[in-house]
Amino acid sequence: MLSADLDDILEDVFERVSKSRIFKNRDVLMPDFLPNRLPHREEQIRKVASVLAQALKGYRPNNLFLYGLTGTGKTAVVKLVTKKLSEKARERGVRLKVAFVNTKRDDTPYRVLSKLLENIGFRVPPTGIATAQLYANFKRLLDKRDLLLIIVLDEIDYHVKKHGDDLLYKLTRINEELRNSKVSIIGITNDVNFTSWLDPRVKSSLSEEELVFPPYTAPQLEDILRDRAQMAFEDEALEEGVIPFCAALAARERGDARKALDLLRVAGELAEREGRNKVTTEHVKKAWEQIEKDRVIEVVRSLPLHSKLILLAIAKLTKDGTVTYTGEVYKLYKEFTSDLGIETLTLRRVSDLIGELDMLGLISTQVVSRGKRGMTRVINLESDYKSVIKGLKDDPRVAEIAGLI
């Protein structure tokens, strides 16, 4: 590319973006932004606050269990209330600490415990200590601190499904073994049927108080978006109908507020990039598609090599819109590995990896019987073919063989 061209391009982009007056404060639309108000969650805030308020009197609040789909405000409500609670506690000299652990990110008992220890002020190596030892340390050090500790376990279903409810059982009974400190647990889950995974004792102890977060309706999402848009956008930057449209799309996605906010933000970014001063519903439509494509590319990119090869096999076999089966995929996958001169995973393992691709929403599978031709999975590519290939070809090893297709 000639440098003059480059200058022109940069000039053009900078010009457009800088003259566009769309955002006042884009950050308030980011997923980790914690607003001071949560419209349509007054009831839940009241409930959580009333349970936790016991802490201010020095009592141990009841354990609390929150259910609700993604983007229904569970985490935000808990964060908001615990933040205010911590402030109040400080004012009143109550020794209170809130430990927030996302058990999807920190998904082993070891990591949960090390997060908890970190929260009460102790660093723990990433591996090496026996979990039982770690638990003993936690108990001992916590008791020394003379604290009221509120443990928030976000996305707790991930932990329990992978590692059972052992740790949870211990934590719910830890108070019996503490002399100076006290522990309350707040569990948060997206999975409404989650309690079937729990030992009944854990279940009853954990859900001393329960609270359900219903999905937001379209009008409620509209309120949330308006509230946030006021802070995020310049006046008049949104065309009539943009917010209801975002709300309607997100309401279709099971009332997910995070999705709604993402949509609005990306639509704004698109408008900004075009150098416009107005966000239109057309931008929202494009944003919707782009979010999905970006998600696919990103997910594909971060896949391990063998999963990529399996996905490539599936993409190739379903390119003409047909479905494929585990056996066919395995055959083609084997060709790929021998082309690359790397070892081939067993069918058993590949079967699990196919299951993971399904979980990621890249493909959809269904177990069927083909009679005498046996049981297998019907597989088809759920996501955009081009985006999948784009994500795959970013990996030079995959591009090497994908080029032949």
Add this chain to the structure above:
DNA sequence: CTTCCACAGGAACCAGCGGACC
């Protein structure tokens, strides 16, 4: 009605790694 395919998916186990403890 029975057979029998081509896998699904559970269980047990293993190797290699990074890191603490003594």
Add this chain to the structure above:
DNA sequence: GGTCCGCTGGTTCCTGTGGAAG
């Protein structure tokens, strides 16, 4: 420096199964 520990990412072996073919 040897021992112990947990995690990841596999393998091996296994039993289970829906329904078209015979």
